[in-house]
Amino acid sequence: MEPLMAITIGILFAAAIYMMLRRSIVKLVIGLILLSNAANLLIFATAGMVRGAPPLVPKGMTAPETAVADPLPQALVLTAIVIAFGVLSFAVVLVRRAWEIVGADDLDQMKDTDT
């Protein structure tokens, strides 16, 4: 599965970057969403993808009997998903404020610090 994921993640990154290079601020937001999802998947998939072995210790045991999926990237990605949401909400509100104040949705018209 990993090689297929490598290609998928590459396409996700490309899509994210393409959207972030657009001049419309709304498209920038969509690019951000794509980027955070792509980054999360990258961390998750690079650690190796294991089928049907969640990192849980069975009841009454002290350690899993068989090899389980790597829990550390999962923990990292779990917080990353929530934080990406927090950052996304910050970004969209920023974009919205910028639009309300500058009155333009073209990033090229927002390049001066004093507008």
Add this chain to the structure above:
Amino acid sequence: MGRSGTLILNAAARLLLPLQLLFSVFLLLRGHDEPGGGFIAGLVASGAFALYLFSQGRHALGEMLKVSPRDLIGMGLLLGVISTLPGWWAGEPFFTAQWWTIPVIDFKASTPLIFDIGVYLVVVGSVLTAITALVDTDQAEHDPTDHDQTH
């Protein structure tokens, strides 16, 4: 944004909210042993409150919550920091987990649990702070008198 929901959504939200909150607490408490935990439980609770907000209106949510969502963030962070201290007092490095068993109900209390509750509160507080701030701004800008009509 006042009551925007239909009658069914309205009733459903009222009924669902306690169930959803109960479920979120369940997820929070079992999180140490099965899928769940502070982040997930916090997101479930945020979803529940958001649903309530859209069906019952901003004012109703404020009345029901009693506290400002920002205070939830503060409480959560405080719990997170406080949970680091018992280990220190016990003479171990800062943040070392401490476990106590409450005798009668055989419940395992621990600093990780306190910490997880902190995570829960921060997640709920943060999501609600953002959403309520957005709803308030919309009310102010697009429908200046709307909030007076909510109960």
Add this chain to the structure above:
Amino acid sequence: MQTAVLGGFVAAAMVPLLHRWFGSRTPLVMALLPASLAVWLISQWPVIASGDVLLLEQAWVPGLDITLTFMIDGLAWLFAMLITVIGALVLVYSREYLHGHRDLPRFLVVITAFMMSMLGLVLADNLVTLFVFWELTSITSYLLIGFNHTDSAARKAALQGLLVTVGGGLALLAGFVLLALAGDSWSLHELVQRGDVLRGHDLYTPLLICVLLGAFTKSAQFPFHFWLPNAMAAPTPVSAYLHSATMVKAGVYLLARLHPALGGTDGWVITLSLVGAVTMVTGAFLAMQHTNVKKLLAYSTVMGLGTLTMLLGIGTEKALVAFAVFLLAHSLYKGALFMVAGILDHETGTKDVTAMGGLRHLMPATAIVAGVAGLSLAGLPPLLGFVGKELMLTSVLEAPFWRLLILLLAFTAAFLTLAVAAIIVLRPFFGQRQDTPQPPHDPSRVMLAGPGLLAALSLLFGLVPGLLDPVVGAVVTGMGAPEAKVHLALWHGFNLPLALSFASLVLGLTIYRLWDRLRAGLTRLAPLIRCGPEAGYDALMAGLVILADGQTRFLQNGYIRNYLVMTLLVLVGLVGHALFFRHGLAPDVTLSVYFHEAVTAGLMIAGAVAACVMRSRLAAVAALGVMGFSIALTFVLFSAPDLAITQLLVETLTVILLVLVLFRLPRFATLSTPTERLRDLVVASLTGGLITLLMLAVLSGERLPRISDYMVANSQPLGHGHNIVNVILVDFRALDTLGEMFVLALAAIGVFAMLRFHAALGEGVDRDGRRNLAPTEDDHG
């Protein structure tokens, strides 16, 4: 002692509170701190005198070999005594000098913090700790030079001092790292015992250059001397303390401290003795063109620091003895003279010596103090300055390199210094009485106490230099010459140094007589003098501004996509290069995939691509949803139940967020031309391709052992939890999670602040709008 120094910082922080209680007497209260430290140091004298080293061990960051251990030997003891005693006197003096000054508490805060930093610097045994205190003195010095922050000259001087000393500090840090590598220790008392290893080490030359850069900038050695006279923009107590008695000697202290470890090589001897000698002459010569009493003193300080460096360069036992005596003599008379200069300024309202005259009748006590300290500066008997100068000349006569040149430079500096001393003392106090902006009179005893005591000590040690034998002996022991015979005397008989002293007296007085004419000549030379190192500094600063301006115009032009394209192309270029040449592009992976998994991946791709090409916002959001749920499905399929749940919940909340915000934004617009889109597509594809190749390279490489094996094995036994992911989040890596909680909280508060405060201030919202924001205030129900 560590507690005392760290407590001193706390005391500094408490000054505003003390000021509320003690008002204008606060300086006296603060003076108790250095005074008690001085008493403690004196009580430790028997240990030091016996030649022992007092090691006060204290751990700080044991994992990195950083300790807060203090080492007190003779050298450190003398410096610590100077810092505490002169510190206490300066604080007492400042009570009067800054009486009623609005910013008195700020002054006391910074100067106390400086005092403790300086003390830490000379006592620290660990290189890292020493460096931390070293930088602290630079920063506090910056704040003190710029104390009159409304004066642009003071701000400029403060910045100049900071940039020069901190720039040297950077070199010093590199030097310390090299020193620790070469000597295999971060501890000074171990390093000084490994001198032979260090001197023979391959890193010796680079580390010497770095350490010397640090020391020379701090101690205002040529060509970095220019910042010190400019630093006279500081209030006079600061000049007296930092820029004559203590901070500028930090560089000299470091050289003295490292003398046993690094000294004695040709590089050391030639560099130090030449730089020192040139600094001496530069300082003494440049002093001639000034009439401002503080500038005169500052240049003579440059001269004094040059002397100390030169003596360390010569490095014979006699030179080290001369170093110790000259150090003490210089601190005593220079501290006294600066405080006298402050009194003159305070009482007459001018700093220009040519505007003063005949003050001895009006300020007799001040005149006596100035006369005694001035004689010591001039190097005349029976003062300590004379003893120091004789020893200095004797050492120069045995300099191992270029003896005649150095002797010539030292002699020139000696008679020019004598002229400076005459200008400072004779000009204001003797001759024709001149009217000054304020009618002068002797200051109060509080103000005279400091300079008076320092001048009296100059006289006492000059008359009975034998008193200093044990102290100088201990200092020289600390500098690695324990067997040196120390017997100080005022009178050494008729010899060459005495003859040189006499010649310098004659020449110096002649120059004093001709000073006014000489100055006129120097004024004509001024353009030439201005071409000195300071012009280099100014050019550097101007160049920096031009560079910053140019790169801002070119790189930071405000187009976000240019930043992105540039960053991404650099990333693709560098990483791609490394990947291609180090690793090759032949991934060695096997593909095992089920149909439903391939479908999930296909849905992800379809969602992402659709989100890019959709013309309506709703469709784009829906496409993003398809992608998000496919990702959640992937998490389910590949053993990550927690992630799957989180992803699903966040997807839901994201939709709510986008509904609230995105649809208040304008519709998608097509703004760029097809060419631009093609260019962006190329950049995006390159980056995406790089990510794919990188990931394939990682997958085909050898797997290192997972760090999470420990967590898997110990989740239940240590963490009492069966869900390993959760145990990692709330136990094993809880500190990370705590940090992430703060990030989340900050993002939410940021959203709140942006919406609330902008809504209150923005143009689109009128008063009603503000009133209508009220409900959030009533969140409490």
